[in-house]
Structure formats: structure tokens, C-alpha cells
Amino acid sequence: MTDPRLADLQASLPNLRLLTEPGDLEHYGRDWTRRWTPAPLAIALPSSVEEVQEVMRWANRQGVAVVPSGGRTGLSGGAVAAQGELVLSLQRMNRALAFEAADRTLTVQAGMTLQQAHEAARGHGLIYPVDFAARGSCSIGGNVATNAGGIRVIRYGNTREWIAGLKVVAGNGELLELNRGLIKNSSGYDLRQLMIGSEGTLGIVVEATLKLAEPPPPSQVMLLALPHMDALMQVFAAFRARLSLQAFEFFTALALKHVLAHGAQRALDGDYPYYVVCEFDAADEAARDAALAAFEQAVEQGWVLDGAIAQSEAQAAALWRLREGITESLAPHRPYKNDISVRIGAVPAFLHEMQALLTQAYPQFEVVWFGHIGDGNLHINVLKPQALADAEFIAQCEQVTKLLAATLQRHGGSISAEHGIGLVKRPYLESTRSAAEIALMRGVRQVFDPHGILNPGKLF
Ligand code: FAD
Ligand code: MLT
Numbered sequence: 415m416t417d418p419r420l421a422d423l424q425a426s427l428p429n430l431r432l433l434t435e436p437g438d439l440e441h442y443g444r445d446w447t448r449r450w451t452p453a454p455l456a457i458a459l460p461s462s463v464e465e466v467q468e469v470m471r472w473a474n475r476q477g478v479a480v481v482p483s484g485g486r487t488g489l490s491g492g493a494v495a496a497q498g499e500l501v502l503s504l505q506r507m508n509r510a511l512a513f514e515a516a517d518r519t520l521t522v523q524a525g526m527t528l529q530q531a532h533e534a535a536r537g538h539g540l541i542y543p544v545d546f547a548a549r550g551s552c553s554i555g556g557n558v559a560t561n562a563g564g565i566r567v568i569r570y571g572n573t574r575e576w577i578a579g580l581k582v583v584a585g586n587g588e589l590l591e592l593n594r595g596l597i598k599n600s601s602g603y604d605l606r607q608l609m610i611g612s613e614g615t616l617g618i619v620v621e622a623t624l625k626l627a628e629p630p631p632p633s634q635v636m637l638l639a640l641p642h643m644d645a646l647m648q649v650f651a652a653f654r655a656r657l658s659l660q661a662f663e664f665f666t667a668l669a670l671k672h673v674l675a676h677g678a679q680r681a682l683d684g685d686y687p688y689y690v691v692c693e694f695d696a697a698d699e700a701a702r703d704a705a706l707a708a709f710e711q712a713v714e715q716g717w718v719l720d721g722a723i724a725q726s727e728a729q730a731a732a733l734w735r736l737r738e739g740i741t742e743s744l745a746p747h748r749p750y751k752n753d754i755s756v757r758i759g760a761v762p763a764f765l766h767e768m769q770a771l772l773t774q775a776y777p778q779f780e781v782v783w784f785g786h787i788g789d790g791n792l793h794i795n796v797l798k799p800q801a802l803a804d805a806e807f808i809a810q811c812e813q814v815t816k817l818l819a820a821t822l823q824r825h826g827g828s829i830s831a832e833h834g835i836g837l838v839k840r841p842y843l844e845s846t847r848s849a850a851e852i853a854l855m856r857g858v859r860q861v862f863d864p865h866g867i868l869n870p871g872k873l874f
């Protein structure tokens with residue numbers, strides 16, 4: 415190891431695991447965006463809070479930028495290290511630390527995967543309700559840093575609702591214990607909440623105390639086929655009025671085409687323009703009858719053309735795969751991803767405007783729509799034609815994103831619903847946050863990280 419800065423780090427922490435092989439630099443230097451060429455200085459894999467603190471002290475001393483890194487499933491470039499940064503991976507800090515039965519909380523190290531957190535919660539007869547397709551790889555630290563959403567937000571809310579406390583190493587290496595699992599704490603600013611969604615720019619989350627919930631009642635999963643976009647919100651309103659929804663997710667025929675080509679099983683014989691996968695409580699006959707009645711009413715109204723109800727866990731998983739498999743099925747097409755939101759009440763008008771805008775703006779590209787429509791969150795993925803170079807494709811998409819950002823601004827929406835700003839959406843932050851807000855955010859960042867060590871260039 416010839417770099418004197420790394421020699422200094424290794425001298426301060428002789429037991430710290432450091433990786434510098436080209437394959438490791440490439441692996442840990444990128445996230446799911448695959449847009450930037452990874453070029454980190456090295457990868458640090460600490461195994462304790464003390465090691466994380468010492469790495470941060472070293473980074474300040476040597477003036478080396480640090481990129482906090484979880485599962486690198488992020489879709490906004492937040493965990494990308496392309497400028498000689500040190501990647502600080504929490505991967506080895508992945509243990510459950512404490513379960514408090516009276517509090518119904520589980521304290522875990524930040525490198526634990528979301529799926530491991532689910533399993534640990536289940537081991538105590540409870541659930542950790544944040545959930546989405548990257549569960550096997552994404553980390554609790556990354557979920558906190560992005561305020562991850564997912565497929566159960568309609569019932570349970572975002573990660574923000576489920577964090578009772580955080581241990582965080584701030585930019586200067588100081589350890590902060592935020593909220594300590596308290597339910598009630600009116601003792602000034604809630605720095606825990608400030609940390610949630612901060613995308614690794616304010617501190618390194620080393621431990622999280624997760625709130626756990628009662629398991630939901632038995633549920634049913636239904637696939638619905640819809641004739642047009644207007645029907646989406648009509649079905650949503652009707653189903654929400656009659657059923658206790660756990661999830662309400664939509665996708666288009668084009669999304670279905672890709673997910674089927676990727677190995678998912680067809681569930682309906684016909685082809686339709688829009689689909690919804692919804693899951694609802696179905697503990698007893700009355701709840702199941704209500705679901706059937708809601709379905710029949712939607713068919714009578716012409717909002718639904720066909721549907722299927724899963725009769726087994728395997729069938730439920732197969733219906734969910736139609737929705738959850740979309741991201742992986744699109745990945746080979748190097749999609750340009752939009753992750754936008756508006757208030758639920760603004761969705762119908764917004765959808766119309768968006769459809770007109772995108773039909774006009776992207777006549778030459780495949781545009782795939784899917785997402786958490788029950789939360790007002792749409793994922794619009796533009797697929798790259800094979801013949802088009804990456805840079806040219808992105809440049810063309812960015813022109814449209816400017817129009818999209820302006821439309822969102824008029825509807826009071828957000829350019830990033832759940833993936834974060836990172837590098838990808840940085841040019842559009844002003845469409846969602848005012849100049850005064852951004853000035854305050856810059857000020858906060860300066861206080862937590864005075865030397866600009868943490869994830870520079872991300873967010874703003
Ligand atoms: P990373 O990608 O490693 O990092 C994300 C950001 O968090 C970066 O800015 C990084 O610097 C920071 N960070 C990571 N760890 C820490 C830490 N310990 N302390 C401080 N900062 C840290 N997201 C959703 O919200 N909803 C979805 O439904 C959803 N579905 C997905 C499906 C697939 C198939 C994929 C690939 C991704 C999906 N995502 C979704 C995006 C992604 O999984 C989330 O953003 C997730 O929260 C990222 O976690 P991670 O551990 O992979 O973080
Ligand atoms: C999803 O909802 O599937 C995710 O947010 C991933 C994506 O947008 O591709």
C-alpha cells in the first residue's frame with residue numbers, strides 16, 4: 415500500500431480491513447445507477463463504531479472525502495465514489511444488538527440487510543413493515559439515509575415512521591445518540607429525523623433502533639386489469655373505501671411485457687393497458703366478500719376489465735413478481751429513471767399532463783410507467799435504444815426532465831419521492847425545494863460536517 419494517506423489510516427487502525435484491488439474499487443465504487451465510472455481511493459470495512467469514528471478523524475486530518483455505503487442498491491448515485499473518495503462500507507456491521515419487548519423495538523447495526531431485519535423481527539413475533547424488492551441487498555443504514563419507501567407505505571408510511579433512535583458518527587467523528595428509543599421527546603430539534611433522508615451528507619448511521627409492529631391479519635393479493643389511466647384513481651378510491659389496503663401498486667402493459675420476458679408468469683389471458691396489484695386484509699368471510707363486491711362494482715363501472723385473486727401463497731408471490739420484478743427486468747435496457755410524487759388528490763390531473771408531455775417528448779423511446787400510485791408516487795423509466803450512446807441518451811432525457819420538473823413544480827410535487835437526490839437528481843432540487851430551504855440545508859450540512867468530508871457533491 416503506497417499511498418501515504420492509506421498508510422496513515424492503517425497505522426491508526428492496524429486491524430481495519432482495507433481493500434484496494436481494482437475489482438473491489440469497481441464493485442464498491444458504484445450503485446445501481448451504473449452511470450459513473452468508479453474510482454475510489456480505497457474501501458474501508460470497519461467492524462465497530464470506534465473504527466468508524468477513527469476513520470472519520472483520519473478523513474478530516476487527511477482531507478479525504480468519505481462515501482458511506484450500504485448495499486449500493488441506490489438508484490440516485492448517492493453511494494457512487496468516482497472522485498478518489500474512501501468508501502466506508504457498513505457491510506461487516508450487520509448484527510442485531512437488542513430487542514426490547516416492552517418498547518417493541520429492535521436495535522440493529524446499520525449494515526444489516528432489510529431482509530435480515532424482517533427475519534429478526536419475525537423471530538420476536540412482530541414485523542418491521544418497510545418493504546421492497548431490494549430487501550435482500552439493501553441495508554438499514556441505506557434505508558435510513560434515503561428515507562426508503564416501498565410497497566407498504568400506503569399502510570405503514572416511509573422509513574421515517576419506523577425509526578425510534580439512531581447512533582450516528584458525525585462528520586468530525588463525534589458519536590451522537592439520537593432519541594434513544596423514546597416515543598415522547600419534546601426536548602428541542604429532532605436530529606434523528608434530520609438524519610433520516612440525509613443521504614450520507616450529515617453523518618454515518620452506525621446503529622438504528624427500529625420500531626416493530628403487530629403482524630397484519632391474513633391478506634389476499636389481487637391483480638386487476640384496467641382500460642385507461644383515469645380508472646386507476648377511481649379503483650383506488652373505491653377499494654380504499656371498502657377494503658383495508660396493505661398495498662396498491664400499478665404498472666403498464668409495457669412493464670408487463672418486460673417482466674414476462676424476464677421469466678415472470680402470465681396471470682391473465684388477455685392484454686390490457688394498465689394493471690394494479692393490490693393486497694388487502696382478508697381475515698374472514700366478510701372481508702373477502704367485501705373484496706369481491708369491490709371488484710364487481712369496479713367491473714360494472716367499466717373501471718376494471720379482468721382480474722385474478724391469488725388462491726395460495728405461491729400464487730400471491732407470482733402476482734407480486736409481476737410488479738416487484740420490473741426493476742430487474744428493465745436493468746439491461748439501462749433505463750433513465752424518474753421517481754416523482756404529487757399529493758394523492760393531484761394525481762388524476764397530473765397523470766393527464768404527464769401523459770401528454772411524455773408522449774410528445776419521447777416519441778422515439780419506450781417509456782415504462784409503474785409505481786406506488788396509492789402514495790402518489792410514479793416511476794417513469796425511459797429505456798435506452800441499443801444503438802444510442804449512453805451520454806447522448808442521458809442528454810436527451812435530461813431535456814425532458816426539465817419539463818417534467820416544471821410540471822411537478824406547478825402541481826406541488828417532488829422530483830424524488832423515495833430514491834433520493836444523490837447525483838442523478840441534483841440539477842432539479844430547486845424544482846422541489848425553495849432557495850430559502852436549500853440555503854438552510856447547506857447551513858445544516860456545514861454544522862454537521864464543517865470540512866465537507868461526507869459525500870461531497872451529493873444532494874447539492
Ligand atoms: P446505498 O445504495 O448503499 O446508499 C444509498 C445512500 O445512502 C447513499 O447516499 C449512501 O451514501 C447513503 N448511506 C448508505 N449507508 C449509510 C449509512 N450507514 N449512513 C449514512 N449514509 C448511508 N427504494 C425505495 O425507497 N422503494 C422501493 O420500492 C425501492 N425498490 C427498489 C427495488 C430494486 C430492485 C432496487 C435495486 C432498488 C430499489 N430501491 C427502492 C432503491 C434502494 O434499494 C433504496 O434507496 C435503499 O434504501 C438503498 O439502500 P442501500 O443500503 O442499498 O444504500
Ligand atoms: C420500485 O418501486 O420498484 C423501486 O422504487 C425501484 C425502481 O424504481 O425501479
Ligand code: ZN
Nearest residue numbers: 564786793832
Ligand atoms: Zn419504488
